[in-house]
Amino acid sequence: MAETNISIPIPAAVEAPESRVVVAKQWRLIWWKFRRHRLAMIGGVVTILIYMVAIFAEFLAPFPVDTFASKYTYAPPQTLHLIDQGADGSIHLTPYVNGYKVVLDYAAGRRNFQVDPDVKYPIGFFVHGSPYKLIGIFDTDIHLLGPLNKGDPMYLLGADHLGRDMFSRTIYGTRISVTIGLIGVSLSLFFGILLGGISGYFGGWIDNLIQRLIEFLQSIPSIPLWMGLAAAIPQNVPPLQVYFYITIILSVLGWTGLARVVRGRFYALKTEDFVKAAQLDGCSTLRIIFRHMVPSFMSHIIAVVTLAIPGMILAETALSFLGIGLREPIISWGVLLQEAQNIRAISTAPWLFWPGVAVVISVLALNFLGDGLRDAADPYTA
Amino acid sequence: MLPYIVKRFLFMIPTLIAISIVVFIVINLPPGDFVDRLVAQAKSSGEVVSPQEEASMRTVYGLNDPLPVQYFRWISGIVLRGDFGTSFRWKLPVNTLIWERLGLTFVLSISSLLFIWMVAIPVGVYSAVRQYSPGDYTFTFLAFLGVAVPDFLIALILMYIAFKYFGQTVGGLFSPNYVTAPWSLSRVLDLFSHLWIPMLVLGLAGTAGLIRTLRANLLDELRRPYVTTARAKGLPELWLLIKYPLRHALNPFVSGLNDVFVNLVSGATIVSVVLSLQTTGPLLLEALQGQDTFLAGSAILQLSVLALLGTLFSDLLLAWLDPRIRFR
Numbered sequence: 001m002a003e004t005n006i007s008i009p010i011p012a013a014v015e016a017p018e019s020r021v022v023v024a025k026q027w028r029l030i031w032w033k034f035r036r037h038r039l040a041m042i043g044g045v046v047t048i049l050i051y052m053v054a055i056f057a058e059f060l061a062p063f064p065v066d067t068f069a070s071k072y073t074y075a076p077p078q079t080l081h082l083i084d085q086g087a088d089g090s091i092h093l094t095p096y097v098n099g100y101k102v103v104l105d106y107a108a109g110r111r112n113f114q115v116d117p118d119v120k121y122p123i124g125f126f127v128h129g130s131p132y133k134l135i136g137i138f139d140t141d142i143h144l145l146g147p148l149n150k151g152d153p154m155y156l157l158g159a160d161h162l163g164r165d166m167f168s169r170t171i172y173g174t175r176i177s178v179t180i181g182l183i184g185v186s187l188s189l190f191f192g193i194l195l196g197g198i199s200g201y202f203g204g205w206i207d208n209l210i211q212r213l214i215e216f217l218q219s220i221p222s223i224p225l226w227m228g229l230a231a232a233i234p235q236n237v238p239p240l241q242v243y244f245y246i247t248i249i250l251s252v253l254g255w256t257g258l259a260r261v262v263r264g265r266f267y268a269l270k271t272e273d274f275v276k277a278a279q280l281d282g283c284s285t286l287r288i289i290f291r292h293m294v295p296s297f298m299s300h301i302i303a304v305v306t307l308a309i310p311g312m313i314l315a316e317t318a319l320s321f322l323g324i325g326l327r328e329p330i331i332s333w334g335v336l337l338q339e340a341q342n343i344r345a346i347s348t349a350p351w352l353f354w355p356g357v358a359v360v361i362s363v364l365a366l367n368f369l370g371d372g373l374r375d376a377a378d379p380y381t382a
Numbered sequence: 383m384l385p386y387i388v389k390r391f392l393f394m395i396p397t398l399i400a401i402s403i404v405v406f407i408v409i410n411l412p413p414g415d416f417v418d419r420l421v422a423q424a425k426s427s428g429e430v431v432s433p434q435e436e437a438s439m440r441t442v443y444g445l446n447d448p449l450p451v452q453y454f455r456w457i458s459g460i461v462l463r464g465d466f467g468t469s470f471r472w473k474l475p476v477n478t479l480i481w482e483r484l485g486l487t488f489v490l491s492i493s494s495l496l497f498i499w500m501v502a503i504p505v506g507v508y509s510a511v512r513q514y515s516p517g518d519y520t521f522t523f524l525a526f527l528g529v530a531v532p533d534f535l536i537a538l539i540l541m542y543i544a545f546k547y548f549g550q551t552v553g554g555l556f557s558p559n560y561v562t563a564p565w566s567l568s569r570v571l572d573l574f575s576h577l578w579i580p581m582l583v584l585g586l587a588g589t590a591g592l593i594r595t596l597r598a599n600l601l602d603e604l605r606r607p608y609v610t611t612a613r614a615k616g617l618p619e620l621w622l623l624i625k626y627p628l629r630h631a632l633n634p635f636v637s638g639l640n641d642v643f644v645n646l647v648s649g650a651t652i653v654s655v656v657l658s659l660q661t662t663g664p665l666l667l668e669a670l671q672g673q674d675t676f677l678a679g680s681a682i683l684q685l686s687v688l689a690l691l692g693t694l695f696s697d698l699l700l701a702w703l704d705p706r707i708r709f710r
Contacts, residue, residue, distance in 0.1 A: 219690055224651050227666065227667065232412045356531075
């Protein structure tokens with residue numbers, strides 16, 4: 001009859017996404033919100049690429065870091081030509097780079113390089129080069145890119161004062177620079193969660209003490225303090241140890257910011273209804289903290305950690321640049337930038353700035369990623 | 383207001399003591415001391431230093447005493463006589479070496495701070511009022527870039543551009559003929575003609591950060607009902623903006639100021655090394671590398687005090703701006 005037709009039809013198209021949102025897990029909501037932030041997505045992709053470069057550095061770099069050629073001191077960057085055009089106009093798909101002509105500049109007392117269009121060195125993909133262990137396990141000698149004939153010069157980003165390939169060195173520098181950020185932040189995170197958690201959980205005089213400590217550490221200008229600590233690293237310790245000292249030095253101040261965030265979150269959540277509900281349910285304190293409180297601020301922590309990594313990268317770069325951070329044979333972007341310290345070097349070889357470009361790209365990417373994560377961290381607010 | 387100021391000054395004392403202890407420990411962390419280094423240097427140039435000479439040098443420099451004794455000698459000299467000790471390397475009192483440089487560091491930090499304010503406030507307001515306009519996007523992009531490029535790299539790039547395209551060497555705070563000249567009006571003018579490059583370099587990161595903060599704060603405020611009310615009353619748009627939301631938005635801005643100042647003092651250290659400025663930075667680096675304990679320690683201590691004073695100043699400014707803080 002007529003009554004059965006009166007029932008209001010519920011438009012499926014409106015209801016479906018709503019119910020999807022209602023039943024979705026928190027991480028799914030965060031992902032949906034994060035996906036809308038385009039710059040953050042780009043930042044995330046670039047960040048992943050950078051860490052891939054760090055992992056597969058040996059494969060991506062044409063040469064080992066210490067390959068030098070005194071013949072090619074400060075050789076300028078070559079352009080990689082993918083297509084070779086023969087004299088008769090025929091086109092071959094054989095990548096090559098041009099060789100160099102050396103012009104002696106007697107007035108300045110140095111050799112100037114010019115790219116020589118007549119000399120062509122063939123370049124290949126997946127060529128055999130110097131042997132290495134991929135991810136430290138597989139023995140191989142395949143490199144993504146390299147000269148087909150061993151010993152041919154290939155300097156896509158130019159050469160430094162010993163004729164070492166800046167391209168390979170910047171790739172290897174990635175490994176140290178980005179992991180020092182990661183390890184430094186992990187260390188800071190450990191102390192941050194420990195001390196911030198204690199501060200927020202116990203409150204009272206312990207909280208007061210830790211807060212004063214944080215304020216105190218934050219009132220000291222970081223670079224002079226880092227410089228003092230870094231200068232304390234003895235000259236004769238092995239490079240790997242220097243690496244760990246530097247991460248520890250960076251974490252000395254790094255944990256304070258993270259501890260603040262953790263404490264703030266703890267305080268905010270302590271009074272939430274779901275915590276009270278869990279208490280009334282008879283959950284133990286540890287269960288409340290780890291099952292109920294930590295998951296709800298984990299997303300914030302991840303965002304803050306992401307935003308802390310660039311700071312670490314910049315700090316390491318600054319210290320190494322000054323010559324009191326990492327040292328050769330360890331190569332980071334900061335160590336590479338040491339070469340660009342004097343105006344004479346950078347005016348003859350501006351390509352020494354390339355590691356700096358790498359710093360800027362990675363810091364930008366991590367900042368965008370962190371910004372997006374922070375916005376998405378709390379998916380329940382619009 | 384006065385009780386608040388007094389309280390803040392009293393709070394500074396324990397912080398200062400703690401800083402001095404931390405600094406002294408840090409400075410004494412490297413193994414060996416200045417005499418060891420001298421002996422090593424002498425050896426490499428073929429001279430022989432007898433153990434007696436070594437011992438007598440240690441006595442002269444007071445390096446034989448246990449560290450707490452050395453600390454108290456250093457700190458009591460500072461507190462009672464304003465004497466920061468003697469630089470081992472320069473064989474001069476730290477005071478004569480450092481004061482002018484510290485003064486220049488101060489001038490540099492303050493002028494960078496003023497630069498940050500003068501740029502960040504109008505740009506931040508513009509970005510918030512004209513949200514998502516091409517101008518906003520441009521400034522946002524520049525701000526992100528300003529945060530991502532390390533300041534010493536900016537300094538290097540500026541040096542490169544000046545050298546390559548203008549044939550000038552940038553660097554230093556004075557023209558050569560004014561470096562050692564006594565202070566005079568023309569020297570001050572010379573200082574200001576050189577100051578703007580390091581000021582720009584130093585201020586960029588801070589400006590970028592503050593533009594973001596101010597924009598976010600102001601955007602929050604602009605959506606408040608009181609803005610609508612004021613607009614309904616017929617207030618002119620600019621006056622409305624300055625009178626209500628901007629004052630609100632400046633609050634977190636000012637409280638973020640102490641971080642900015644600490645960062646300026648900190649960043650000035652490395653930028654001045656690159657640009658070879660006559661500030662504390664290069665002196666500190668040299669002193670640290672040469673284990674010139676008292677010089678390095680005094681430099682870090684004084685930079686910390688400078689940062690602390692900046693923090694104090696911005697806190698007082700905040701208290702003046704926001705009565706809730708004064709009476710808490």
